[in-house]
Amino acid sequence: MNYRSGLPLSMRPRVDGPPPFTTLVELTWHEKRIESWIRFGRQNYEQVLDRHRRVVGFAPNHVFAFVRWAANDYGTVLSRIDIVRAIDHGEPFQTLPFVRPGGDILLKVESWPKVARVLEHIDAIEAKRIDPCDVATDHWRHVHHRIAASIEPHPYSADRHAAWLKRRSAEP
Template identity: 40%
Template sequence: MNTQSSATTTALPPPLATFSGQNDGAPLTRVLLAYFESRFKLYLRFGEPVRVVRFDRWRRVAVFPLGAIVCRIRWQANDYGTVRWQLMVMQAGLPRDVMQRIPGVQPGARLLLHTEGDHAVRTVLACIDAIEALGIAPVTVSPAYWRTLANRLAAGFPLPEYTTERHAAWLAGRTLS
């Protein structure tokens, strides 16, 4: 029994682990991903993991550095069709930062956007597609835009466009601070 538990422990890096390719020693955020055909999918829409740990053909963990922005989609179905569709855009943080506890995300993350339901998820996916059509990687988009998008979606207001001008202003502000 001890050999089995130690194998499980070594397969999954601890929440505050660092990998040899990471030079600053900052802790990493782990995001659980899963796939059970025709029933359950927990996958990334965008995000740039530093490593992916594969447990078996159905489960894996993507590991992200501090500040990384990630979009994870959860889809569930039963014999009659889709029962849950959820989209989350989150940002990895330090354990001492204010973060939400999100199932399958350790130690947690700042939740920038959370939406559920077919229409809402499709609307956000269309916004992501529009951002990519501009040649902008969604991981580089301003966290404030994701929060604004979430608030507008929840309030039923028109959704803001993410433009190249807005992106240039975000990048310029980042370099100044």
């Protein structure tokens, strides 16, 4: 224990590392082979590992969309989008490849046609000048369940967004 800072040495932030309790996502980009990217999210950390890989970080309770696509000589082998809420220290979480330690998975969709529907839904939200990071977390769960059932998700309205922002500001 370092008594000057009041934190154990293992919990003190490194000078060159991510802030404490940051959810880290490893991104890889090999054109037309392995492509992973963040569709939306407010990063609080970034480290370039090499020309094909980097690590980005998100503060607790921030929502981000993580898209993964991979192909081989015969075509696409993986298409997936996950919308995740970064967790805080001590919170339970689900594990997710390339996300450390994991997060609260709000939406998980596989196969390109379904991923494309989610991306179109995100575009529609942005067209209303709403940042997808600020959308009600329950809405992303709704989109997940509707797409899993092959039903069109309800659009996210400005009224619902205003109600969500009001509710979120009233939480302790």
